[in-house]
Amino acid sequence: MDKSYQPQDIEQRIYDRWEEEGYFIPEGDGTPYCIVIPPPNVTGTLHMGHAFQDTIMDTLIRFHRMLGHRTLWQPGTDHAGIATQMVVERILNTEGKSKHDLGREKFIERVWSWKEESGGSIAKQTRRLGASVDWNRDRFTMDDGMLEAVQKVFIQLYEEGLIYRGKRLVNWDPVLHTALSDLEVLSKDENGSLWNFRYPLASGNGHLVVATTRPETMLGDSAVAVHPDDERYKDLIGQEIILPIVGRHIPIIADDYVDPEFGTGCVKITPAHDFNDYDIGKRHNLTMHNIFDDNAAMNDEVPKEFRGMDRFDARKALIAKFKSLDLLEKIEDYVVKIPRGDRSNAIVEPYLTDQWYVKIEPLAKPAIKAVKTGRIKFVPENWSKTYFDWMHNIEDWCISRQLWWGHRIPAWYDNEGNIFVGNNEKEVREKNNLGDIPLRQDSDVLDTWFSSALWPFSTMGWPSKTNELKEFYPGNVLVTGFDIIFFWVARMIMFGLKFMDDVPFREVYIHGLIRDQDGQKMSKSKGNVLDPIDLIDGIELEALVDKRTKGVIQDHLAPKIEKATRKQFPEGIQQFGTDALRLTFASLATNGRDIRFDLGRIEGYKNFCNKLWNAARYVLINTESLDEGDLKFSSADRWIRSRFNNATTDMQKHLTNYRLDLALQSAYEFTLHEFCDWYLELSKPILQSDNIPDAEKRGTRKTLIEVLEATLRLLHPLMPFITEEIWQTVALRANLEGETIMLRPFPKALSEAADDKAVEDIEWVKQFILGVRQIRGEMDISPGKLLPVILQDASATDLSRIKSQELLLERVGRVESVTSLKDEKPPAAATAFLGDMRMLVPMKGLIDIKTERARLKKQREKINLDLQRSAGKLNNKKFINNAPAQIIAQEQQRVIEFERVIKQLTEQLEKLNELT
RNA sequence: GGGCGAUUAGCUCAGGGGGAGAGCGCCACGUUGACAUCGUGGAGGCCGGUGGUUCGAGACCACCAUCGCCCA
Structure with missing residues (x-):
């Protein structure tokens, strides 16, 4: 073995071998254990969150594989409709083309070829992380099997009346020209204004003042509403307003929704462009005036002078007009909730269109019950509350998107607008006896999350009744972040129960989200993104600066990002290796929700890797001659086996409870502070002394190699590469069978290994040595200086231990001699205490x-x-x-x-x- | 407005009724036959505040403060 640990020399080689030998394929006849990977966006790259998540899953998978379970980790990628389409459109833009220049078919071809190109980089990154996914089953949410599953689900839900087409207000993204679901809209406070307009009464007796944050929508007003109990306006209810500029007569209505405290207590009602107004409009049977086109520009419904104007230009023009008509009462500063599309960041417009919806309540009910009754368990448990809150208030799910990239909606229309749903046009014609009348397919695609919701069973061959489904559905645990509980987790539960008649997984382990060292979300525009591969391989400062500033969309941020990067990483990022990165992630896998990634920790874990490496070197150097013969185990030998027992028990417990941080802590504690700090040191006197009988040396050699080998297995799920690399040599030395550590059994706690007597003896030895070290340290005596120790008030037990452990005390404590004081007067000395016994280190010349x-x-x-x-x-x-x-x-x-x-x-x- | 979480060593974080823990950082001594990517020793905390429950509270309860997230 090399003198120091070099991750880059071993990781790639080991992974290739694992994959070639097929070790990731489910094997044996143990209880099935299965995790389905949350499929990353196929055209993206893995970020720290993925790496974190993959580390957790791989640790669980390796642990269960070593427990003898028939273990499957199902990999795959997601087609990520909007995100992917945007990426490809951006590439086209740089070529001076738009998707319309290509046409739908050619554009989709283009996306597929981009998918092939970029999908590979995710797989490559996943491999670098050591993920033991079964690559033979790699799936993509748009491959043929998925299409079959998606269509079957759509058709069945349609036939049961759980999917319907309806005209209603949706969140419309006027840049991407598509509808969005509620979840894809993010509302944020922004500074805006509140405009107060005078609306003249039709009676000619004055006016009402209405306040609005969106003046341009007044062209679509259908009413003015007041609270029914508002004394100020009671008499006006039922009268009419002449809508300024438009000239339309609109009613004054009463509705509980109006807050009399807000503004003047009069609210303009625009049913076609506001979700609340839409409800009021329905209640009062108001006419809907749609004033926008799909770019959110003014359409022909509005007076000529405003037609074709963008919504924000129209706003300016209208305000000016109100002013000139002396109908603008005042303008106030006001904080407004602005809804934006999560992908385009465009301000989303409530817009009246025809869309497809999933009627969600009948699906939500059993999904709520499944969690309530414990068929599915959230870990940590309190996330179930978040789940319930949403599920109880859930609205129908808008699943159609006006995009080109995605699963096309399997519905056809005839010229009369009749809808026919089926797998393909031919089937639709035959089923409905349509002959050869003209049919056109719906041009929309499905929300990406529709296919993601089927992932736990579609990846296993559903709708066919496959062996995989029988074995691996439901999966054991879903590992994911709380940010997609609604997007994904809830929908998988609903669809799993509906189509498989069983939950998709038994437990949902929710982990925190990785943030930067200041607790900020990592994002390209902030320039604080860390690439997990850069932490594994290291990266030069210039390359890092380049990487962080190149992709920035807002150019003016680049200098700031560059400065911050140079400050934080003056020498770039050093190479830490995958195992160190994984250990860091494991240590961060606590119950918290925000996780700050701290570079200080990864460095510590790299040192731990090096420690393990060198401990292994020590063991191998000292076990070159593992001859046969009598064995005698020393107290230290029995002590370390007993301690290993405890470590194993802790490790099992913590991994079972998804507490990877605690699991790592116990494994780390044992390896570093018991095995390396003490046992290896205690083994030295035995192996290096001439007076020790061979049987005892053999006992220690055997213990060294056996405990090391078992420790490697204990650590393997957390740090797979280095443990495999060392194990290959150790197994050879120990004459063990097996080609790879990853298929060897996980250590079991053995009751016969517990040895209280040995533990007491060695704890006593440790106390003795620590006493001497403390005197040495606090007196600034050089570690190399041998010290005499004189005992006072030693008990019979002390004396017998002195005798049996003398060698350890002297060699490890660097003690020159241990003598016992009889009746003579004790010399001047520095003192340490061990029970009733006093340990004196005489002072002459040594101690002040x-x-x-x-x-x-x-x-x-x-x-x-x-x-x-x-x-x-x-x-x-x-x-x-x-x-x-x-x-x-x-x-x-x-x-x-x-x-x-x-x-x-x-x-x-x-x-x-x-x-x- | 409703809900959830956080506040523990200089920093990043564990701990959850019976003497405060880790890693990194800091100080001192040191090249001892695995390891200077190291070893040994040490310093460092009214566990956010106020009340309460209890024989006993970082821990449980209430309220408050600060920060953060989710939903309207």
Whole structure:
């Protein structure tokens, strides 16, 4: 093995071998275990969130595979309708073309070829992360099988009346020219104005003042509404207004919706361009005046002078007009909720169109029940509340999109506007006896999330009754972020229950979202994006700056981004390797919702990798001669096996509970602080001393190699590459069978490995050595200097341990000699305490009396505080009367202990005083 | 307006009724036959505030403050 750990030398080679050998394919006859990957956007690249998520899933998958389960991790990508179409349109724009120049068919061809090109980079990145997905089953949401599934679902829902076509207000994106679902619209506060207009009464007796944030919509007003109980306007209800500029007579109506406190208490009603007004319009049977075209420009419904104007130009023109007519009462500053499309960022317009909808309530009901009754469990549990809140208020789902890229809606129209739904035109004609009358297919495509909702079963061959479905549906757990609980999780549950008659997964593990070191969302325009591959391979500063500033759409941000990047990464990013990155992600997989990615942590985990690497080197160097013969296991040997047992138990527990951070913590703690810090050090005296019998050396060698091998398996789910690389050599040395660590069993806790006696002995040894080290450290004595230790008040147990563990004490504690004081007077010395025993390190030339006195005083002060606290508790009658006996006993024990140590310290201090 | 979450060491975060923990950073000593990507020792916290429950509260409850997210 090389002297230091070099991730780039091993990762690619190991992954290639795993894949070639087919280790990712479900195997054996264990209980099936399955995770379906949340399919990333096929034309994107993996970001930190994907890498985080993949790490969690791969850890779970590897863990279960090693537990002997028949394990499937289903991979795939999503066609991501709007996002992908936009990317390709942007490419066309740079060529000076639009999608209309190509036409629908050619455009779609173009998207497919782009998909082929860019889909590969996701797969490549996924491989770099070590993800053990079954590539043989890679799926895409627009491949042929998916089409079949999508059509079957659509047709069945249509035939059951759960999909319908309807004309109503939708969120219209006037830039992308498509409808959006409620979820795809993000509303944000923006600074705007509130315009107060005077609307003259038809009676000629004055006017009403209405306030609006959207003056341009007044051309479509159908009424003015007031609250029914509003005394100011009670008499006017039923009268009419002459709508300025338009000249239309519109009624004054009463509706509870109106807030009399807001503005003047009079509200203009525009049913065709506002969701609330739409409802009021329906209640009062108002006429709908649609005044926009699909660019959100004024159509022919409006007076000539405004026709063809963009909505914002029309706003200006109308305000000017009101002013000139002296109908503008005032303008106030006002914060307005502005709805924008999540992809285009264009201001979305409520717009009256024909769209396809899923009637959601009949699907939502069983989906709510499935979570309520525990058939599906959210982890952490409180996310189920978020789920319920949405599901209880859910509205019908608009599933049609006026895009070209996506699953085309399987509906045909004849010239009379009749709708025929079926798999294809031929089938539709035959089924409906249409002969050869003209038919045209609906030009819309389905919302991307429609096909995503089928993912857990469509990937497994549904609607055919495949073996995969039988084995792997429902999946065990869905691993995803809370941002898509509504978009995706809820819809999978609804469709799974509807079409598979079972939940799609038993548990939903919701993880946090990765943010930058300041808690900011990572985004291109902020220039704070980290590419997981750059953390694995490292990247030069110039390349990083280039990468971050190149893709920025708003040019003026580039210098700022460059400056921040240069400041944060003055030397670029060093190479950390996949395992270190994965460990970092695991440590961040807590129950929180925001996760700040901190570079300091990944560096620490790279060091941990190096530590493991070198520990393995030590073990291999020292086990070259694994000869046969009698075995005798030392206390240290039995201790480390016992401790490993505990680590295994913890690891199993935490992985089962999706607490990867705690799992890592216990594995890390064991590997670093028990195996490396202590066991390897304790093994050295045994292996390096001439006086140790061969049987005992064999015992230690065997323990070294066996515990290392088991530790590698313990760590494998978290850090697959380095453990595989080391394991290959270790397995050879240990004469183990098996081609790969990833198919070896996960360690089991063995009750026979627990050894309390050995644990007590070695804990005592540790205390002894720590005592010496503390004196050494605080006295600034060089670590290499051998120290004599004199014991006072040693018990019989102490003395027997001294005898049996002398070698460890001397070599690991770097102690020259251990002698026991009989009746003679103790020398001036620095002191450490181990139970009743005192450990004296004589002072001559080594130790400054003043320093030692200060040190002991400080210790005494601290313990004295503890003593007072415990004594205070025991003097408290209420405590004695109420606390459990065990706690009281513990407190009494403490008092005895503290008093003893204080006595020892005081004696020692007096002794030092005598010397000065 | 409704809901959810966060507040613990300089930084990033665990912990969830019976003596405050990790990693990084900081200080000191050090090249000891795996590792300087290192070792050893140390410093550093009224666990956001106020009340309450309890023998006992970072932890449970109420209210408040600050920050953040989701839904209208």
